[in-house]
Amino acid sequence: MKRFNTAVILMAFFFLFVFFAGSAQAAVPKAKLPVLTTSAGQSNDVTTVNIVLEEAGIGYDYCDVPDVDILKAGVGLADKESGPGFHAEVYTDLAKFPKGTAYKTIIFAIGASLKGMGASGLTVDTEEARLKRTIDYCKQNKVYIIAIHVGGTALRGAPGSDNERMIDAVAPLADYLIVTKESNKDGRFTKIAKAKNTPLTEVDYALDLVEIMKKVFE
Amino acid sequence: MMRRTWVIKAILVVSFLALTILGGLGLYEQRRFDIPIVAGPGVTKVVKLSDYSQGLKGTIADTLVFILEGKEAGGKALIMANTHANEPEGMLAALIMIENAVVDRGTLIIIPQFNHSASRNTKPGDGYPLYFEIETEWGKKTFRMGNRDASPLDQWPDPDVYIHYPEKQLLSFIDARNTNRTWPGRPNGLLMERVTFAAMEIMRREKVDIAVDIHGAETMFPVTNCIVAPEKSLRIATMAALTVKAKEGFDSHVEPSPVGFRGLSHREIGDHAETLPFLLEAPIPFLDQPTGPKTEKFLLDGKDPFLLSLARKKKLFVPYDESGWPVEKRVGQHCSLTMEILRQHAKRVPDRAVEVRGVPRYADIVKNGVGSYFHDPAKAERSKIYLN
Numbered sequence A: 001m002k003r004f005n006t007a008v009i010l011m012a013f014f015f016l017f018v019f020f021a022g023s024a025q026a027a028v029p030k031a032k033l034p035v036l037t038t039s040a041g042q043s044n045d046v047t048t049v050n051i052v053l054e055e056a057g058i059g060y061d062y063c064d065v066p067d068v069d070i071l072k073a074g075v076g077l078a079d080k081e082s083g084p085g086f087h088a089e090v091y092t093d094l095a096k097f098p099k100g101t102a103y104k105t106i107i108f109a110i111g112a113s114l115k116g117m118g119a120s121g122l123t124v125d126t127e128e129a130r131l132k133r134t135i136d137y138c139k140q141n142k143v144y145i146i147a148i149h150v151g152g153t154a155l156r157g158a159p160g161s162d163n164e165r166m167i168d169a170v171a172p173l174a175d176y177l178i179v180t181k182e183s184n185k186d187g188r189f190t191k192i193a194k195a196k197n198t199p200l201t202e203v204d205y206a207l208d209l210v211e212i213m214k215k216v217f218e
Numbered sequence B: 001m002m003r004r005t006w007v008i009k010a011i012l013v014v015s016f017l018a019l020t021i022l023g024g025l026g027l028y029e030q031r032r033f034d035i036p037i038v039a040g041p042g043v044t045k046v047v048k049l050s051d052y053s054q055g056l057k058g059t060i061a062d063t064l065v066f067i068l069e070g071k072e073a074g075g076k077a078l079i080m081a082n083t084h085a086n087e088p089e090g091m092l093a094a095l096i097m098i099e100n101a102v103v104d105r106g107t108l109i110i111i112p113q114f115n116h117s118a119s120r121n122t123k124p125g126d127g128y129p130l131y132f133e134i135e136t137e138w139g140k141k142t143f144r145m146g147n148r149d150a151s152p153l154d155q156w157p158d159p160d161v162y163i164h165y166p167e168k169q170l171l172s173f174i175d176a177r178n179t180n181r182t183w184p185g186r187p188n189g190l191l192m193e194r195v196t197f198a199a200m201e202i203m204r205r206e207k208v209d210i211a212v213d214i215h216g217a218e219t220m221f222p223v224t225n226c227i228v229a230p231e232k233s234l235r236i237a238t239m240a241a242l243t244v245k246a247k248e249g250f251d252s253h254v255e256p257s258p259v260g261f262r263g264l265s266h267r268e269i270g271d272h273a274e275t276l277p278f279l280l281e282a283p284i285p286f287l288d289q290p291t292g293p294k295t296e297k298f299l300l301d302g303k304d305p306f307l308l309s310l311a312r313k314k315k316l317f318v319p320y321d322e323s324g325w326p327v328e329k330r331v332g333q334h335c336s337l338t339m340e341i342l343r344q345h346a347k348r349v350p351d352r353a354v355e356v357r358g359v360p361r362y363a364d365i366v367k368n369g370v371g372s373y374f375h376d377p378a379k380a381e382r383s384k385i386y387l388n
């Protein structure tokens, strides 16, 4: 009888441990400001990321199609103005990070939109090439890369499809991955994170990004 | 020989007249059928749209405007439904608000049948039902099923090409009767331009903060199950979409309002007033083209075998299975999103908040049905009943 009780208690402890280990959000990695937000694939999700940052009270610069020259220019995006197929917005706290300060972090919102790429005069191939150039620059200059996928199954597809090519272009090279459960339904991001030993945060909903971002840029 | 021709002619004339009268009678009755609306505890005033645009006085396009004022001062929100009168989920959501909402702070202005002429029209050739019924605890409540566009009886003739005012963009002739192409309108223009002009006047004169235009859209159309928002409304729209997904468990994404496409509420309201516009779309399978008969049942439950097979071929823009897309879900989404937009606005500009209670949310309406929020006109005080 006594042995039975001990077994029950041990099992209860075991389940409690599993439960808490599973549900508690693992500590998120820290990133530094200033941050540039951008898109990998030109879907609308970069707008979601921008609004999440505003909601979290974090200043950022945004450019939908930055190339190496813009990354080199740093905060202020070389005073480039938005126009057809090109968007640049500066919300970084310029008192803290004057124009020209090098970015410490870049956030890629992953998701392919043919409409979005078309509006910027890009194809999947040229977008891939652009991403490679920018990521190479970030790696060489130690810019911390956060890759976010919150578009769910709508922004996923069969292997080799536009959305998967955008994931391949960014996720394996990221320093930190944040995805929603729905985006990671097939465990694709878990696999990438394991293979590359990249920290991964899986959130239930995109709304949870607000709290995650507050912690990441604390 | 001569006599036989005469007999044939007489038979033809008589059958033509019989068909015209029999067919026309139903349309005549529908055009004159009024929906009784029971003003709820929050309604403080009921005015007419023509109070804001003289050009609507005495026309069938004039319609009721319900005003719900809170005890405390705050902001103002305008809710419009039946801009397209064949997308009734918007009207049902607006009527639920009129019959149940109580405003604590600020003002809610609701126009449940915005294109009133279209609500007394039908779609020729599509075999639309002229009415639909919603089950309630006290019996069935009957509504008119209208059309997308105003009746040609009320605005005629159509131009060869509709030239949008004031941008002069050339649009399809049929859109001259579409109150989601005639924004921002003008006081002495086409009847439908006078309708949208009146709403613009409400927004300008009353200093309306938020405008929500409630629609339904085909499952095969990419702009469905979403909030359409221009740049200036994007932040509230995005936070509302993210919040309902996380807290209420249904999807709605944000579609940016195109800058170059004129005449739409989500474009022109923001460009011609201080107001932040939002257009809500819920999927309404009834409007899709490759479907079975357009029956009242299909309108309400959204179940269709043809759409089901298209869904399996991944041709639809929303998830679709045997459960269809019932009216309870569509109305629930609209109520929840509207309330969430107001909440997000209040968070940003607390002194212009519009605080509303008593409006059921998505889960409530899916559970209890749309009809459980309508009150029996037979038991209501006479002074509370408005026919529209």
Ligand SMILES: [Zn+2]
Residues within 6 Å of the ligand: B083, B084, B087, B180, B215, B216
């Ligand atoms: Zn519509």
